Amino acid sequence: MRHRKTPFIFGFLVVPVVLYIFLVIWPYAQTFGYSLTDWPGAAPPRKFVGLDNYVALFKDSAFLSALQHNLLLLIVLPLVTILLALFFAFMLNVGGKSGTGGVQGVRGSAFYKVVFFFPQVLSVAILSMLFQGMYRTDKGGLLNGIVIALGLTDEQHPWDWTTNPTFGLWCVMAVLIWSSVGFYLVLFSAAMQSIPKDIYEAAMLDGAKRGTTFFKITLPLLWESIQTAWVYLAIVAMDAFALVSTMTPGSYYGGGPDHHSEIMATLLMRNFITFGKAGYACAMGVVIFFITLVLSVVSLRVSRRDKIEF
Amino acid sequence: MSTNTDATTGIPAQRASTADKPRKPGKEQRFADGGGVLNVFSHGFLALWAVLIIGPLVWIILGSFKNNKEIGDSAWSWPSHWGFGAFSRAWDKGIGDFFLNTLIVLAGSLTLTMLLGSMAAYVLARYEFRGNRIIFYFFVAGAMFPVYLALVPLFFMMKNLGTVIPWLGLNQYAGLILVYTAYSLPFTVFFLHSFFRSLPSAVHEAAMIDGCSHTRAFFQVMVPMAKSGLISVFIFNVLGQWNQYLLPLTLMQQKSSSDPDHSMLAQGLMNLAQQSGYASDFPGLFAGMTIAMLPVLVVYLSFQRQVQAGLTSATLK
Numbered sequence: 001m002r003h004r005k006t007p008f009i010f011g012f013l014v015v016p017v018v019l020y021i022f023l024v025i026w027p028y029a030q031t032f033g034y035s036l037t038d039w040p041g042a043a044p045p046r047k048f049v050g051l052d053n054y055v056a057l058f059k060d061s062a063f064l065s066a067l068q069h070n071l072l073l074l075i076v077l078p079l080v081t082i083l084l085a086l087f088f089a090f091m092l093n094v095g096g097k098s099g100t101g102g103v104q105g106v107r108g109s110a111f112y113k114v115v116f117f118f119p120q121v122l123s124v125a126i127l128s129m130l131f132q133g134m135y136r137t138d139k140g141g142l143l144n145g146i147v148i149a150l151g152l153t154d155e156q157h158p159w160d161w162t163t164n165p166t167f168g169l170w171c172v173m174a175v176l177i178w179s180s181v182g183f184y185l186v187l188f189s190a191a192m193q194s195i196p197k198d199i200y201e202a203a204m205l206d207g208a209k210r211g212t213t214f215f216k217i218t219l220p221l222l223w224e225s226i227q228t229a230w231v232y233l234a235i236v237a238m239d240a241f242a243l244v245s246t247m248t249p250g251s252y253y254g255g256g257p258d259h260h261s262e263i264m265a266t267l268l269m270r271n272f273i274t275f276g277k278a279g280y281a282c283a284m285g286v287v288i289f290f291i292t293l294v295l296s297v298v299s300l301r302v303s304r305r306d307k308i309e310f
Numbered sequence: 311m312s313t314n315t316d317a318t319t320g321i322p323a324q325r326a327s328t329a330d331k332p333r334k335p336g337k338e339q340r341f342a343d344g345g346g347v348l349n350v351f352s353h354g355f356l357a358l359w360a361v362l363i364i365g366p367l368v369w370i371i372l373g374s375f376k377n378n379k380e381i382g383d384s385a386w387s388w389p390s391h392w393g394f395g396a397f398s399r400a401w402d403k404g405i406g407d408f409f410l411n412t413l414i415v416l417a418g419s420l421t422l423t424m425l426l427g428s429m430a431a432y433v434l435a436r437y438e439f440r441g442n443r444i445i446f447y448f449f450v451a452g453a454m455f456p457v458y459l460a461l462v463p464l465f466f467m468m469k470n471l472g473t474v475i476p477w478l479g480l481n482q483y484a485g486l487i488l489v490y491t492a493y494s495l496p497f498t499v500f501f502l503h504s505f506f507r508s509l510p511s512a513v514h515e516a517a518m519i520d521g522c523s524h525t526r527a528f529f530q531v532m533v534p535m536a537k538s539g540l541i542s543v544f545i546f547n548v549l550g551q552w553n554q555y556l557l558p559l560t561l562m563q564q565k566s567s568s569d570p571d572h573s574m575l576a577q578g579l580m581n582l583a584q585q586s587g588y589a590s591d592f593p594g595l596f597a598g599m600t601i602a603m604l605p606v607l608v609v610y611l612s613f614q615r616q617v618q619a620g621l622t623s624a625t626l627k
């Protein structure tokens with residue numbers, strides 16, 4: 001070989017690998033170690049305390065409710081987002097009039113896709129501020145404006161959206177759904193368009209109704225995209241930190257009122273930055289990691305199906 | 311303008327305007343045929359969701375022309391004057407600087423991410439050597455970890471790094487650039503790895519026979535061939551890094567009040583929002599949001615096809 005391969009391979013890999021190990025792998029590894037100590041964060045001396053942090057975690061009622069909230073998000077967010085996105089994608093692609101050419105999409109489907117997708121490119125900070133305006137607890141908030149205009153309440157008694165203990169978390173979830181539906185709509189839509197039209201035409205000729213074609217053809221052929229969507233949304237659900245910490249009440253990193261919208265990430269940040277319990281915070285990080293790991297493994301197992309090629 | 315008319319006319323007006331927008335001129339919409347009912351039904355729901363998306367955005371933009379009293383009194387009040395005072399106030403409060411900070415960091419981190427990511431992915435995808443698989447899985451594994459897991463040690467590492475190399479530590483552009491790059495590598499390598507694998511090897515072999523070096527073959531043959539994959543992953547990284555909130559929140563903290571404010575746009579806006587709780591300049595805040603949204607909107611509308619295609623293919627890989 002005229003050109004030596006080894007220096008080239010080494011030269012191309014050394015910088016990315018070193019950077020990656022130093023800034024990503026090493027901090028991850030450290031977290032596992034720190035989670036076994038009572039490290040306060042600032043000063044270096046720390047004592048090995050074994051699994052004490054983990055034991056304390058599962059006696060901490062705030063953590064347990066945060067865990068519950070994360071699980072709630074994990075179920076509701078993907079479910080609602082995927083159902084809405086599927087519904088809209090189906091409407092876009094086969095909701096149009098059926099004419100001679102079999103099934104077709106609605107008019108202006110490109111327009112809808114452009115609009116629906118837009119929240120996906122908005123930064124999460126913008127998203128949070130936008131909805132802080134929407135959820136304002138006085139009559140100046142857009143949602144209160146709507147419920148007052150609808151006569152559901154009067155100007156003196158506006159609703160308390162995110163500060164309400166029962167509905168606070170649901171308000172945050174609504175924002176996540178609002179912003180994600182468009183992306184998954186486009187994803188499903190692309191997958192639907194790659195399904196050959198003649199499959200539908202054959203089914204229609206055999207007398208299948210649209211509903212039947214959806215459940216018997218579209219849904220099974222979309223299964224792989226739906227799995228992907230579920231994994232991504234599960235990650236989003238575990239990562240609701242920015243919205244929860246800024247939109248819900250609470251003196252440090254939100255989570256209020258009284259831990260009613262607490263998630264593990266807000267608790268982690270508060271313990272680390274505000275309370276200086278870095279070891280304890282690291283233990284929470286490890287718990288988050290294991291939940292994510294279990295999710296990924298489960299979804300990989302479930303999604304292992306025969307790949308259908310057209 | 312009174313409150314009710316806005317609320318009630320908003321939705322039908324939107325529905326009518328989208329439905330009336332003819333894609334194929336001259337073709338009348340026929341409600342009588344089989345799909346007619348479903349057509350109206352689907353347009354109804356689609357238009358409703360479109361209003362749910364557009365409504366809040368328009369409301370924010372209108373808010374930046376209102377005054378404080380108009381914003382607080384009623385959600386439906388109409389701006390009484392159309393001036394740009396709120397915009398210049400927002401700009402003076404640092405939106406311009408935050409923008410510049412974000413641009414500097416993104417320019418650096420995106421260049422580095424694309425360069426290092428494609429180099430690593432290329433070598434891992436097309437060269438056989440010992441440890442190849444291990445390094446690849448090492449990269450893939452990083453995409454699975456939630457970033458919180460690394461946050462605490464990362465903060466102290468960057469802090470300590472800053473005491474050794476002053477331009478790399480906390481609240482430094484270079485530090486954040488490296489962190490953004492490192493955290494974008496797993497996905498970039500993962501995506502481009504499969505992309506480089508799918509490229510035909512004939513062109514590359516021809517170049518090598520003609521005496522091209524490995525490095526030159528990469529930059530002049532493989533990179534141009536991988537353009538579509540590179541664009542997809544570039545868009546993915548632009549959005550990912552633009553939307554990053556947690557990393558700058560942790561790492562771009564001013565060490566003292568004399569330390570210059572290097573906040574990213576998202577972080578800076580959020581700080582302004584919290585301050586404005588006291589100063590209560592809501593129009594200024596809304597104007598800041600509008601300023602932050604407009605470039606994204608313009609870029610998105612110009613490249614929406616590429617953005618949608620890029621993100622979709624990046625996710626499905």
